Amino acid sequence: MTAGGDVPAAGADGRRSRRVSTTRRTLLRLRTALLAVTALALVACLAVFLGVARTADAADARSVPAILAVYDAQTALRRAHTAAVRNLADGGQVLGGPGVEYQRQIAGAGQYLTLVAESNAAGDDGTRDIQTIEALLVTYTGLIEQADARYRDAGLRALGVAALRDAASLLNDILGLLDKLRDKQLKVLDGQVDTGWSNRLTSIAWLLPLIALGTLLVLAQVYLSRRFRRVLNLPLLLATVATVAMVPLTSLSLRSAAELDQARQGVRSVEVSRQRQLDEVRAQAAHRLAAEVRRECPDACAAARRAIVADAQDDPPSPSPSPPPTPDPADDTTAAAASAADSRSVEFVLPLLALGIAVLVLAGFQPRLAEYGYRST
16 A cells, blocks of 8 residues: 555556656645745745844934934033033132033033934934034134133123123024934934834735745645645644744834834933923023123113023022932933844844754655655656
């Protein structure tokens, strides 16, 4: 009796050969289809996974750090200006000049701008903006130095106030340029989050080949079981398990896309938090400078005082108890971006699984093909 109960009639050699040839041909076609779909599934899974991984990596390495660095630079510049106005108005008593805090914050702003330049995701347009900001920052620090020099001479304090006022106006221009630079980085981040690779519908591109592969493996198992009257083909069963394992691994791309979107939402939270800080510091500096203008130019500078506080709150900010420390949303944003960019080595595991499936398919079909090849001789 032949495998699978295929008993040819006596003297029917031609018909027997045709039967054996047909079964062998079916086995070969089924094996070829499984190998082809395995290759297709691997290509689809890797393409989608690597597409999301590259996008998340670009956001983690460039867009998100650049955006957060712009926020940090703006905060440092506002605090530096406030420190300079406060110290000069107090007569430069804190170690003279604009003060140590001013120097520290200005140095920090320069470092943040360097980080923006290194992480810049807005291309040449962003680079030009950074160069303009750096040039204006040199002019700004020069105005602060002029104010310091004039404040040292009691007869020139009014000119020192004028230099401070010019510095405040220039600082507003710098901060406005930083806003535009940040918006350009945000636009790039939005494009990364909304790219086709991170779209949930893209999962169809890799899920369908895996479903097709799993279905073919089940059909092959059923065919071999019926044809050869064997309950189970262990290699094909293991190949099916490996195929199922590829689904959760590739679906990690969806998790990365969700974490990338979380990073974008975190950037928005940072914007709200930092804007509140900027408004408070800006109001402090504006009212302190307005008081200086009132003191040094009590009669003829009312318009200047109004212009200085025009963008600040109506009343000087009153001291309030320090709120309890809260987690910095920037930390959560950075963590989300880093997690999205972490591929967890899936790009290496997927090819190994696909290779294993191919080997198992060959191992599952080889005994049957060898058996029919032997019987057909």
